[in-house]
Amino acid sequence: MAINEQTSPIGHNRGEDIEITYHDFLRTGPDTIGGRYLRSFWQPIMRSEDIEKGRAKPVRIMSEDFAIFRGGSGKVYVIEPRCAHRGAKLSVGWVEGDEIKCAYHGWYYNGETGQCTKQPAEPRPFCDKVRIRTYPVREYLGLVFAYLGEGQPPEFPRAPEFETDKYFAWLTTDIWPANYWAQLENSIDYAHTEFLHWHFHFKTPERINVEETEYGVKVFVPGLSDTADHYDTMYLTMPNTHEWAGPPGKDPSMGNFARSWRIPLDDEHHIRFDYRVYPFGDKNDPAFREKVVGRTGMRPIGQTAQIADDILAGKLDFKSIKENPELVPGMGFLTTVQDCVVQASLGPMATREHKEMLGQTDLAIAHLRRMWKQELTAFANGKPLRDWKRPKSLWSALDNP
Numbered sequence: 317m318a319i320n321e322q323t324s325p326i327g328h329n330r331g332e333d334i335e336i337t338y339h340d341f342l343r344t345g346p347d348t349i350g351g352r353y354l355r356s357f358w359q360p361i362m363r364s365e366d367i368e369k370g371r372a373k374p375v376r377i378m379s380e381d382f383a384i385f386r387g388g389s390g391k392v393y394v395i396e397p398r399c400a401h402r403g404a405k406l407s408v409g410w411v412e413g414d415e416i417k418c419a420y421h422g423w424y425y426n427g428e429t430g431q432c433t434k435q436p437a438e439p440r441p442f443c444d445k446v447r448i449r450t451y452p453v454r455e456y457l458g459l460v461f462a463y464l465g466e467g468q469p470p471e472f473p474r475a476p477e478f479e480t481d482k483y484f485a486w487l488t489t490d491i492w493p494a495n496y497w498a499q500l501e502n503s504i505d506y507a508h509t510e511f512l513h514w515h516f517h518f519k520t521p522e523r524i525n526v527e528e529t530e531y532g533v534k535v536f537v538p539g540l541s542d543t544a545d546h547y548d549t550m551y552l553t554m555p556n557t558h559e560w561a562g563p564p565g566k567d568p569s570m571g572n573f574a575r576s577w578r579i580p581l582d583d584e585h586h587i588r589f590d591y592r593v594y595p596f597g598d599k600n601d602p603a604f605r606e607k608v609v610g611r612t613g614m615r616p617i618g619q620t621a622q623i624a625d626d627i628l629a630g631k632l633d634f635k636s637i638k639e640n641p642e643l644v645p646g647m648g649f650l651t652t653v654q655d656c657v658v659q660a661s662l663g664p665m666a667t668r669e670h671k672e673m674l675g676q677t678d679l680a681i682a683h684l685r686r687m688w689k690q691e692l693t694a695f696a697n698g699k700p701l702r703d704w705k706r707p708k709s710l711w712s713a714l715d716n717p
Contacts, residue, residue: 334696342666344580345379355465374407387414393427394451484599494659496586503558507677554704569597583666612648624656
């Protein structure tokens with residue numbers, strides 16, 4: 317495993333290492349170890365389609381506010397949220413070219429550099445002395461990625477199999493009332509699939525193979541799906557990217573491969589970005605595309621959380637959903653609701669004690685926690701970090717369907 321010589325900005329000279337606990341994984345504000353670690357990677361913050369040319373919006377990621385806008389050139393900019401003058405929110409300002417004008421007193425800021433370029437009521441050279449922070453941005457797979465950390469950003473992480481235009485691709489997003497770490501652990505927990513996701517008809521795992529890799533963790537549960545090996549496999553790329561193969565159910569054309577990001581909004585909510593590719597169907601067939609959309613859905617953000625709230629409050633239950641599938645139409649939506657319910661039921665993870673009894677089926681979870689503790693310990697104490705590298709290809713079935 318290669319070592320990244322870039323060290324943590326938290327380093328100290330007290331002679332004793334900062335001790336990392338499970339709570340450091342869960343708290344991701346700008347002044348936390350976990351939050352500063354996540355900020356040292358490129359993170360998606362919004363779908364590209366959700367930010368129109370000439371529009372500005374607020375965005376909140378990891379308990380921190382930013383402003384985002386798409387300039388006249390079509391380029392997206394992420395900047396600090398408030399005007400340097402009186403602190404008005406720039407997200408309510410006006411986009412002019414590739415600059416944003418504060419709605420309060422008309423101060424202009426360059427989206428690329430953050431330099432104040434005009435102050436209608438002030439003589440120069442005052443504006444030359446004013447600059448706000450901007451952040452590196454890149455659009456990829458229909459998402460806006462930003463580097464929110466210190467110093468120069470690392471190499472941008474790509475997944476070449478997902479860049480192809482040969483197949484129909486579908487990007488969805490949602491917000492769940494659960495800590496992002498609950499979803500990360502859930503993503504490598506195959507033992508729950510047979511019970512929570514009954515519609516997959518998966519088997520009880522007899523053996524779980526966990527492998528630490530150059531990119532993170534590979535989990536393989538042989539025979540879980542009783543179909544193809546890729547449906548029994550998942551990959552977690554450090555620190556918070558998850559890839560899996562979606563089972564087709566009764567329709568082989570519905571098999572898909574997904575790359576997913578789980579990003580904290582705050583310590584009790586996270587946003588999901590799920591990019592799915594469908595290589596087994598004809599992307600030019602309107603009926604096929606309609607099936608994909610109907611199964612995975614693109615429902616209003618918050619609908620999943622509302623249904624989860626109703627189940628947790630006793631207004632609905634899993635039995636009624638199983639007996640009346642029209643209550644949660646579409647296999648993808650049903651799976652989403654099921655996962656959201658149990659993760660929301662964990663409560664405010666970042667502020668509670670964690671008394672658990674892990675078993676053999678939790679090997680992958682234990683391994684992920686161990687890796688994160690090692691990395692956060694190094695990060696917090698100014699020591700070299702591992703250089704996680706996803707290979708160009710993980711899914712042979714996606715390369716050669």
